[in-house]
Amino acid sequence: MLGLYLKNPGEIELKEFSSSSLKEDEVKVKLIYGGICGSDIGVYKGKIGHAAYPIRPGHELLGTIIEAGKESVHQIGTKVVIQPNSFCGECDLCVEGKTNICRHKQSLGVNTDGGFSQEFVISSKYVLPIPREMADERAVLIEPLAVIVHAFKKAAITKGTSVAVVGCGTEGMLAIALAHYLGAEITAIDINEKKLEKAQRSWGITPARPQDIKDETFDVVIEAAGVKSSVEQAVDITRPGGSVVLVGLTPEANLPVVKIVRNELTLYGSIIYHFPDDFLQTLHYLKQDGFKVEPIISDIIPYQEYKRAYEAAVSGEYGKIILDFKEESHS
Incomplete structure (x- = not known):
């Protein structure tokens, strides 16, 4: 499968990755859209001190489950978004319900491989099913909007x-x-x-x-x-x-x-969000016709044109840039 690969700051390429076998609690997701975020730009520019290289970038992820481990509660064919920050569930902060500041947190695309690839594997506990009828252009905003939903609760x-x-x-x-x-x-x-x-x-x-x-x-x-x-x-x-x-x-x-x-x-x-609560609240907002988010996305670019997409995102002159991983878009 093809995916983006950031060797060092500023050195990004498209390369072939081998497919991963599933653990029992994991799912394999076929990516639909991936949003380029400010932290992706920070990693690309070498401005995030705890970033690891080389790394596969990407954490704003929308896709469809194509394989599911025995312990996964999610079924094949389910449309999902991803919570990209791990939490151990055992440290003092997690026990207090503050999983967003888990002492052992890792973040996709920052210090562990992200999801800007045709397919990726992740624990099913970080997956949220969403309605199939929700437009992809709204659904891909769930993760970044959850940051604001969490902040507004303050x-x-x-x-x-x-x-x-x-x-x-x-x-x-x-x-x-x-x-x-x-x-x-x-x-x-x-x-x-x-x-x-x-x-x-x-x-x-x-x-x-x-x-x-x-x-x-x-x-x-x-x-x-x-x-x-x-x-x-x-x-x-x-x-x-x-x-x-x-x-x-x-x-x-x-x-x-x-x-x-x-x-x-x-x-x-206010840092990131609580999962799944803030994601579910975000999903509720995005289901409302009167909630206007269409202007947020400036462009949707095929992932093969990743250099153009990153240049646009890094320029700061645009809103959200989305990488399109839908194969039918590129045939």
């Missing part, structure tokens, strides 16, 4: 809540989409005019560059840019008693402790 966002989303990459756009669906009043902040225009056109939000925000403050600020200045601004523009939810990853930032204390601001760190 702060109350309902009709009329004033929300600022800092950073309009994929996770920022997904945050805008969910906040819009929940009836929030949204301001999107980014330095990229094209992304702001797309967010305004798609969801009718208020666009702003960082320097445009003067004295305005917000009930909830979602930081999805992952840069020092954005984290600092996120805290600065949160109203007294408000909440900041940090989704982006930046090594450090300078925070005004006196302001945080005097204004009783609440800062939440």
Whole structure:
């Protein structure tokens, strides 16, 4: 079977992999779509310290089960998405239900082989069946949207809540989409005019560059840019008693402790999701006709054109780039 192979940062190729035999609890999945994520770009560029090389990339995965081990509860032919972060179930954090920060967590495409291949094998405990009738273009967004669903559980966002989303990459756009669906009043902040225009056109939000925000403050600020200045601004523009939810990853930032204390601001760190709960909630949202996520995907590119797909994803000028592994698309 063919799959992508990242020898070293920046050195990616398409190569033949041997098929793996199944353990009793595993399933073999034939890939339909694979989304290129910010962490995939980070591994590709050599910017994630715990990444391993060589590695097969890919963790936003949608496919169909084509083989199932004896202990798998999932049947052949089931359409599925993948939870790509392992958890041991035995460490103190897992026992507390915090499987997203398991002390022994490994992540597909980062420090263990991912799924950007025609077929891949994974434990059935990391597989979620989804309705066959759900459009593939919505289903492939379940994993990245689950990140936002998890983050939104930290702060109350309902009709009329004033929300600022800092950073309009994929996770920022997904945050805008969910906040819009929940009836929030949204301001999107980014330095990229094209992304702001797309967010305004798609969801009718208020666009702003960082320097445009003067004295305005917000009930909830979602930081999805992952840069020092954005984290600092996120805290600065949160109203007294408000909440900041940090989704982006930046090594450090300078925070005004006196302001945080005097204004009783609440800062939440939010990493990935709980499985299956956050995935099931995400699936519920995606089943709703009024939940608009179509603008998130910028292009769907055959996996054989992986170089073009990665160039587009790395450029930062596009939304979500999807690799298409459906063979009928390439015949």
